[in-house]
Amino acid sequence: MKMKPLFPLACAAILAVAASPAAAQVTITPYFWAAGMKGDVAPVAGLPTVETDSSFSDILDELQLGLASAFEVRMGQWAFVGDLSYVDTGVSAALKVPTTQFDSAGLDSKSLMSTLAMSYRVVDGDAASVDVLGGARLNWADNDVRLMRPDDTSVKANDDQFWVDPVVGVKAIAWLSPRWSLTGYGDVGGFGVSSDLTWQAMASVNYHFANGVALTAGYRYYAIDYDHDGFVFDVAEYGPLIGTSITF
Known part of the structure; x- marks a missing residue:
């Protein structure tokens, strides 16, 4: 795929930030995302499309593996996220x-999504900050119907497919007190490059109980509409999340 050079570019961006004379600030946020799934899926052309509408409690019965994490490497106004x-x-x-x-269907689904972007802080105050960002979303899906x-x-x-979408977005943080903060994040992309549309939104409340360590709880919604040569992955994943944010 022509956009695969994004991988070495992303690595170069991380190394550039890490090698800066000023110390980079790194934040890692692993979290558990209790996501349900809704949408249409098809592995190949010529067979019927199946649709699913499963809450997290439904998915939990068959969940084999679920991982989620976010990160930020910041150097001043700029960050790799x-x-x-x-x-x-x-x-x-x-x-x-x-x-x-056919009278019924079953679906085994594996999906990987990673957003890599450079961000710039346009508002940097004591009570709030706002970053704008641009980058790419890497997607892989395996549909077994x-x-x-x-x-x-x-x-x-x-069948399984890998594709890359451009994305733009914004992230905002508001401090309610030295211990409590709110985070909001949203992005949109695709624009017909690979997916017709992909977007996600997340909001969380964060409790900073120790220097550089916070508990975070919130809600995340992620959607993608991808259709290529009969392979369909038009789904939304959504649900609450809880995790820990560590800054060093």
């Missing part, structure tokens, strides 16, 4: 358009 989410799960599914050939016939036989189809 990113997030990473990986989910491996089985969810309930149904045929989007019922057919006489089972289509069941009325006679209890089935058809299985599997």
